[in-house]
Amino acid sequence: MESTxxxxxxxxxxxxxxVLFIVSIVLGILMRLNQGGSIEQTPISxxxxxxxxxxxxxxxxxxxxxxxxxxxxxxYIRTSFTINVVALVLTVIGILLFWSSxxxxxxxxxxxxxxxxxxxxxxxxxxxxxMFLVALTVLGVGWLIWSLSLMTQLLKxxxxxxxxxxxxxxxxxxxxxxxxxxxxxxxxxxxxACLISAVVLIVLFxxxxxxxxxxxxxxxxxKNITYFFGHTIANEMLYLGLAVIYELFGEVSGxxxxxxxxxxxxxxxxxxxxILTAFFHHxxxxxxxxxxxxxxxQLASYLASLPAAGVTVFSVFIAVYRTEIKWSxxxxxxxxxxxxxxxxxxxxxxxxxxxxxxxxxxxxxxPAHFHTYNAMGNVLFSIAFFYWFSTRQFTQNFKxxxxxxxxxxxLLIGGIGFLMAFYIAGADSVPRRYSIYPSEFTTAxxxxxxxxxxxxxxxxxxxxxxxxxxxxxLKILSLPS
Amino acid sequence: MFKDIVLAVxxxxxxxxxxxxxxxxxxxxxxxxxxxxxxxxLRVAENDSLLFHGLYNRKPLILALVFTRCYxxxxxxxxxxxxxxxxxxxxxxxxxxxxxFDPKDSVDDMKLLGKRYGLENNTQxxxxxxxxxxSLNRSIGFYPSWDSSIEQFDHDALLVGINNEGFIxxxxxxxxxxxxxxxxxxxxxxxxxxxxxxxxxNALFSCFNYDPKTGKNTPGLGLxxxxxxxxxxxxxxxSISYFVRHKPLG
Numbered sequence: 001m002e003s004t005x006x007x008x009x010x011x012x013x014x015x016x017x018x019v020l021f022i023v024s025i026v027l028g029i030l031m032r033l034n035q036g037g038s039i040e041q042t043p044i045s046x047x048x049x050x051x052x053x054x055x056x057x058x059x060x061x062x063x064x065x066x067x068x069x070x071x072x073x074x075x076y077i078r079t080s081f082t083i084n085v086v087a088l089v090l091t092v093i094g095i096l097l098f099w100s101s102x103x104x105x106x107x108x109x110x111x112x113x114x115x116x117x118x119x120x121x122x123x124x125x126x127x128x129x130x131m132f133l134v135a136l137t138v139l140g141v142g143w144l145i146w147s148l149s150l151m152t153q154l155l156k157x158x159x160x161x162x163x164x165x166x167x168x169x170x171x172x173x174x175x176x177x178x179x180x181x182x183x184x185x186x187x188x189x190x191x192x193a194c195l196i197s198a199v200v201l202i203v204l205f206x207x208x209x210x211x212x213x214x215x216x217x218x219x220x221x222x223k224n225i226t227y228f229f230g231h232t233i234a235n236e237m238l239y240l241g242l243a244v245i246y247e248l249f250g251e252v253s254g255x256x257x258x259x260x261x262x263x264x265x266x267x268x269x270x271x272x273x274x275i276l277t278a279f280f281h282h283x284x285x286x287x288x289x290x291x292x293x294x295x296x297x298q299l300a301s302y303l304a305s306l307p308a309a310g311v312t313v314f315s316v317f318i319a320v321y322r323t324e325i326k327w328s329x330x331x332x333x334x335x336x337x338x339x340x341x342x343x344x345x346x347x348x349x350x351x352x353x354x355x356x357x358x359x360x361x362x363x364x365x366x367p368a369h370f371h372t373y374n375a376m377g378n379v380l381f382s383i384a385f386f387y388w389f390s391t392r393q394f395t396q397n398f399k400x401x402x403x404x405x406x407x408x409x410x411l412l413i414g415g416i417g418f419l420m421a422f423y424i425a426g427a428d429s430v431p432r433r434y435s436i437y438p439s440e441f442t443t444a445x446x447x448x449x450x451x452x453x454x455x456x457x458x459x460x461x462x463x464x465x466x467x468x469x470x471x472x473x474l475k476i477l478s479l480p481s
Numbered sequence: 482m483f484k485d486i487v488l489a490v491x492x493x494x495x496x497x498x499x500x501x502x503x504x505x506x507x508x509x510x511x512x513x514x515x516x517x518x519x520x521x522x523l524r525v526a527e528n529d530s531l532l533f534h535g536l537y538n539r540k541p542l543i544l545a546l547v548f549t550r551c552y553x554x555x556x557x558x559x560x561x562x563x564x565x566x567x568x569x570x571x572x573x574x575x576x577x578x579x580x581x582f583d584p585k586d587s588v589d590d591m592k593l594l595g596k597r598y599g600l601e602n603n604t605q606x607x608x609x610x611x612x613x614x615x616s617l618n619r620s621i622g623f624y625p626s627w628d629s630s631i632e633q634f635d636h637d638a639l640l641v642g643i644n645n646e647g648f649i650x651x652x653x654x655x656x657x658x659x660x661x662x663x664x665x666x667x668x669x670x671x672x673x674x675x676x677x678x679x680x681x682x683n684a685l686f687s688c689f690n691y692d693p694k695t696g697k698n699t700p701g702l703g704l705x706x707x708x709x710x711x712x713x714x715x716x717x718x719x720s721i722s723y724f725v726r727h728k729p730l731g
Contacts, residue, residue, distance in 0.1 A: 152725060155718075155721050155725050156726075159722070189714060193714040214683055215685065216683045220703070228707065288689075
């Protein structure tokens with residue numbers, strides 16, 4: 001059972017995530033306006049905003065997913081409140097240090113901080129790189145402790161074969177692993193692996209930083225580890241959201257809970273294995289990467305995503321097709337989010353195909369697909385959870401209010417318009433990560449301005465959600481212990 | 482006592498931070514790359530002048546900066562360049578501009594220089610002076626300084642690759658190997674050149690080690706680092722599972 005203190009800390013997580021989300025959206029809009037020529041930022045300000053926007057978004061939607069599964073796991077196991085608090089404190093400290101490194105120190109090597117960019121000062125303060133690395137360490141330590149703690153609690157109740165639902169590969173399994181437990185376990189293992197890769201990466205960065213030139217890193221190694229961490233965490237945070245859907249979709253729709261079958265177990269076990277090698281598709285342009293790894297990258301990209309997407313879409317389809325559903329904001333957001341995840345995922349798979357990557361690499365197609373499965377996928381999963389969590393403390397009535405329909409319309413119009421500006425520009429070979437566009441890219445600036453306008457519409461919808469959810473979260477915080 | 486230890490640790494930590502330095506090579510060859518070269522007026526003969534873009538618009542350009550009174554690096558530098566271009570047998574995909582950065586040099590001085598190398602009738606080569614050398618130097622990041630005690634310029638031997646749109650694509654400082662010059666010519670012709678860091682004693686964790694004798698790559702220690710997170714995770718999973726399930730009761 002969820003305790004009051006568990007509700008309170010979940011409410012604090014939600015408030016933290018939403019506030020940081022709004023600031024990050026504003027930074028994104030400023031970037032698009034600058035690319036459109038509507039405002040003028042210095043290159044350093046643009047790249048500082050880009051770095052802050054990217055890293056904050058990744059961080060907050062990761063912790064949003066973790067907070068959600070931490071809360072829901074209490075239906076099955078005991079979780080540690082103290083570790084939850086430690087993770088929260090370290091996350092806040094980490095974000096403050098990180099923002100100091102960017103906003104004050106002008107660190108602007110992007111959220112991927114590809115080696116050797118952090119060592120090129122390029123107008124940043126001399127201490128900014130160090131502060132960025134310290135921020136990363138603080139965040140990594142907090143999240144690793146949290147993930148290990150949750151995995152330990154799961155393993156206390158479930159054996160390894162049970163946690164991975166291997167018994168479902170046989171006929172008539174005696175024990176059923178809930179899909180929520182299966183996906184949570186698969187995801188936590190992936191998260192731990194990618195956070196350990198972050199530890200390796202940070203150690204190598206620190207080693208070079210403090211060696212005064214007596215130790216240098218191998219650029220190929222650093223890029224591989226960077227994407228082991230970056231690509232994996234960006235995907236695992238989506239799976240956290242999917243775990244929540246598997247747990248809540250049936251419940252809020254007035255339908256039976258989803259069950260683990262052999263194909264669900266198989267698809268998610270595929271995801272566990274292949275998501276850890278899919279990151280090789282980020283190195284297609286690196287001629288020194290052995291060709292075998294490039295092929296592994298393409299195959300793993302398909303095998304990690306398509307089976308899991310297939311079974312999830314199939315489960316949602318079965319749940320809603322010709323069935324009476326109690327539609328509410330929660331399952332509507334889940335439903336739209338699944339669509340966003342699948343569309344963005346397909347965009348990703350297209351880009352992860354070597355022959356396509358030659359055309360799409362480093363174009364706006366890349367932000368197009370990852371903004372699709374984040375802004376119109378994972379964000380909606382988490383907002384659905386936030387809404388469900390904050391509402392159910394006071395009522396079980398999740399009916400869609402009239403103004404909610406308008407909010408959803410704003411979210412859809414804003415989100416789709418904002419993404420289309422990226423996709424069209426990407427298909428037109430407009431490069432990404434440019435602060436301003438050369439005149440040769442005739443469509444780039446108008447599309448950037450259009451993107452900013454639609455993103456503002458999306459922001460209005462988010463502000464309405466923020467107002468409603470945070471009001472109830474503040475009420476939860478004032479509940480007696 | 483405890484407070485003192487904490488203060489000492491903070492002081493040591495702070496000292497380390499102050500001493501920490503980021504490894505920024507600050508290579509001069511990287512400065513001004515992809516910047517546009519200043520469109521200086523050039524004089525190639527007494528009554529023959531043209532703007533810089535008149536040269537690079539015709540063909541990509543290699544710019545060599547010298548001065549005729551130099552008794553240092555300019556002559557061996559130019560000699561090596563001329564030898565190298567002769568060896569590239571009829572490669573006319575680029576032109577060479579030898580430009581004086583000494584305001585005292587005249588068109589005749591430069592003509593004589595060309596004659597000394599037997600290049601006075603070679604259409605691939607142009608010898609010129611300009612009255613806007615400071616602006617040109619700034620645009621390419623070249624800063625010679627006059628040393629009055631020896632009556633010479635203290636300067637780099639600089640080759641600048643300029644493509645036919647006037648952008649600096651590559652710079653080479655010093656007398657370099659033919660392979661470097663090949664890369665320079667490829668860059669002015671907008672041809673992709675794969676580049677890589679050379680084997681370095683300080684790079685301990687390379688993914689692959691290249692053996693120049695056999696021409697083969699062998700797996701390096703760095704590959705272990707890529708596999709390490711997955712290996713550690715499996716070990717953690719098995720260890721945690723073992724310990725939580727075999728914890729003695731009570």
